[in-house]
Amino acid sequence: MSDVQLRTAPLRSGRWQLPLAVFALITPRHDNAALVLSSISVTIHEPRLFERRICLPPTHKHSCMEDTPNIPAVIGASPEDTVTRESLYEQAWSTPMTKIAERYGVSSSYLARVFTHLNIPRPAVGYWAKVAAGKRKATPPLPEVQPGALLAWSRNGAPEQISRTPPKSPAKIRTRSPDRMAVLPRRHPLLVDVEEYFKKAQETDEGYLRPSKRSMADLIVSRSGVNQAVDFANQLFLALMKKGLAVALSDPTTHMGRESVDHREVASNRYVHPAVWRPQRPTVVYVGTVVFGLSIYEISEYVHVKRPEKKYVRLTALPVSKRRSDYPDRWMMSADMPSSRLCLQVYSPYHSVEWIQRWTENKPGDLASKIPGIVTSLLAEAPILAGKVEIERIRSEQERQRHQLQMEEWRRKEDEKRRLKVIQDSRDRLETVIQTWAKVNSIQAFFEDIVQNAQRLETQERQAVLDRLAKAMELIGDLDALKHFEAWNPPKI
Known part of the structure; x- marks a missing residue:
C-alpha cells in the first residue's frame, strides 16, 4: 500500500470536531466493507499539523481517504501486524471491546466491523454488566473459516491470509445445530454496506449501475433495484450458510471463470454494448469441493424509450403529452430497460466445463420464495458438476499426455536432425x-x-x-x- 500525505496549514489551539473516514478491511482480495463516517472530538493544546492520508491498495483504482490528526494517542499502533481470528475471538470473550480497540488504536465501531468481516461472534451490549453480576452465559463457538474468507486481520499493510482449501464434501449435509445457527449474521459479510458503493455508482444509458469498486458481490442492477437485489442475495447467502455452504469471492490463485450476463428477457441477435459492470472476481458458493458461480442481475425489457438529458426513459414513465414521436414517420426509439425483476444465474466457473441454470422472477419479489428449491438444486447438482469436472480433468490429462508425447517425438526428431547435421x-x-x-x-x-x-x-x-x-x-x-x-x-x- 502506498501512502501519499498532503499537509495543510497549522490549526489553532482549541477543541475541534474532526470527521473521521475509515474503510474497514480494504484489501486487494477481500474489501467488502463500506465507508464508516463518524465524528471525534480532539482538544488541541498547541498548534499541530494535520495530515490527510490517501490509501491506495495496489490493485484498486479507488480506495479510502482518512482524515486523522498527527497525534500518536489518536492514531495508536500495535506491534501486531497480523491478528488471527482465534486471537480476536479469545480477546472478545475475555476483555471488553473498548479495551481491545484501545490496544489496537482503533474505534470500537471499526473493530466491530473487523469482527463482522472475519465472522467472529462477539458479546452483545450489556454482556459485561451481566458478567459482573454473576450471570455469565455460555460462549458461542468460533465458526469454521469459510473457503476464500480471511483468516486474520491484516494491519499496517501486512499480507492478508486467506483460506484457500475448500472443505471436503460431507457424506450428508446436516442442518446446523441451534447453537451454530445463533451465530449466523444478519447480513452476510460479502454484502456488508454494499449499498454505499451503489449509491455512488455511475449509470449506463439504460440505467444499470456501474460501481467503481469491482471486488464485491456479483450484482447487476438499476438504482431502483439495489435494495431488492441485496435483500435477495442476503437471504440466499444466509440460507446457503445455514446448510454449511460457504459463499465468498473466488480465490484469485484458482483462476475461476465467470459466465457473461445477458440481462435481456428475450434472447436476440441485437448487439449489446458491453457497458454493464462486471466484478473483478466471481462470487462463488462451495458445496464441499465443488464450486458454483453466482450472478444476480435485473432482467431488462425491450421497450419504447426517449432520451432526455442523455439517459433513456421508458415512454410509459413520461407524461402523455411527451410520449409522441419526435420523428416525421412516427418512429420510436427502443432500448433494453431494467424491469425490477431479478434473475439468479448459477454456472460452472471451471474452464471448459459447461453448466448453467437460471431462476427468474415472474413478478418483483417472488424469487425469494424459490430459495429453498435453489439450495436443494445446488446440493443435487454438485455431484453432477463434479462428474463433469472429473471428465474434463481426465480429458485434459489425456490431452496433456498426448501433447507431451508429441513434444517428446518432436524433440527426438530435432535431436536426430542436429546429430546428422553435425x-x-x-x-x-x-x-x-x-x-x-x-x-x-x-x-x-x-x-x-x-x-x-x-x-x-x-x-x-x-x-x-x-x-x-x-x-x-x-x-x-x-x-x-x-x-x-x-x-x-x-x-x-
Missing part, C-alpha cells in the same frame, strides 16, 4: 581439408619438379629460376597439410 558439417570440413591436402601436394610436386629441372641449367640461368621459384613459394604461403588437418574437429555426437 556429422555432415564435420564431413564437409574434412573433405575441405582433403582437398586442401591434394592441392598442397600438387603445388609441392610442381615446385620440386622445377627444382630438379633447374639443376640441368647453367649456373646463372639456374639461379634466376630458383629466385623466381622462391618468390612463387612466398606467394603461395604455408604448404603444411598437417596444420590444416589439425584445425579439423571430429563430430561430437
Whole structure:
C-alpha cells in the first residue's frame, strides 16, 4: 500500500470536531466493507499539523481517504501486524471491546466491523454488566473459516491470509445445530454496506449501475433495484450458510471463470454494448469441493424509450403529452430497460466445463420464495458438476499426455536432425581439408619438379629460376597439410 500525505496549514489551539473516514478491511482480495463516517472530538493544546492520508491498495483504482490528526494517542499502533481470528475471538470473550480497540488504536465501531468481516461472534451490549453480576452465559463457538474468507486481520499493510482449501464434501449435509445457527449474521459479510458503493455508482444509458469498486458481490442492477437485489442475495447467502455452504469471492490463485450476463428477457441477435459492470472476481458458493458461480442481475425489457438529458426513459414513465414521436414517420426509439425483476444465474466457473441454470422472477419479489428449491438444486447438482469436472480433468490429462508425447517425438526428431547435421558439417570440413591436402601436394610436386629441372641449367640461368621459384613459394604461403588437418574437429555426437 502506498501512502501519499498532503499537509495543510497549522490549526489553532482549541477543541475541534474532526470527521473521521475509515474503510474497514480494504484489501486487494477481500474489501467488502463500506465507508464508516463518524465524528471525534480532539482538544488541541498547541498548534499541530494535520495530515490527510490517501490509501491506495495496489490493485484498486479507488480506495479510502482518512482524515486523522498527527497525534500518536489518536492514531495508536500495535506491534501486531497480523491478528488471527482465534486471537480476536479469545480477546472478545475475555476483555471488553473498548479495551481491545484501545490496544489496537482503533474505534470500537471499526473493530466491530473487523469482527463482522472475519465472522467472529462477539458479546452483545450489556454482556459485561451481566458478567459482573454473576450471570455469565455460555460462549458461542468460533465458526469454521469459510473457503476464500480471511483468516486474520491484516494491519499496517501486512499480507492478508486467506483460506484457500475448500472443505471436503460431507457424506450428508446436516442442518446446523441451534447453537451454530445463533451465530449466523444478519447480513452476510460479502454484502456488508454494499449499498454505499451503489449509491455512488455511475449509470449506463439504460440505467444499470456501474460501481467503481469491482471486488464485491456479483450484482447487476438499476438504482431502483439495489435494495431488492441485496435483500435477495442476503437471504440466499444466509440460507446457503445455514446448510454449511460457504459463499465468498473466488480465490484469485484458482483462476475461476465467470459466465457473461445477458440481462435481456428475450434472447436476440441485437448487439449489446458491453457497458454493464462486471466484478473483478466471481462470487462463488462451495458445496464441499465443488464450486458454483453466482450472478444476480435485473432482467431488462425491450421497450419504447426517449432520451432526455442523455439517459433513456421508458415512454410509459413520461407524461402523455411527451410520449409522441419526435420523428416525421412516427418512429420510436427502443432500448433494453431494467424491469425490477431479478434473475439468479448459477454456472460452472471451471474452464471448459459447461453448466448453467437460471431462476427468474415472474413478478418483483417472488424469487425469494424459490430459495429453498435453489439450495436443494445446488446440493443435487454438485455431484453432477463434479462428474463433469472429473471428465474434463481426465480429458485434459489425456490431452496433456498426448501433447507431451508429441513434444517428446518432436524433440527426438530435432535431436536426430542436429546429430546428422553435425556429422555432415564435420564431413564437409574434412573433405575441405582433403582437398586442401591434394592441392598442397600438387603445388609441392610442381615446385620440386622445377627444382630438379633447374639443376640441368647453367649456373646463372639456374639461379634466376630458383629466385623466381622462391618468390612463387612466398606467394603461395604455408604448404603444411598437417596444420590444416589439425584445425579439423571430429563430430561430437
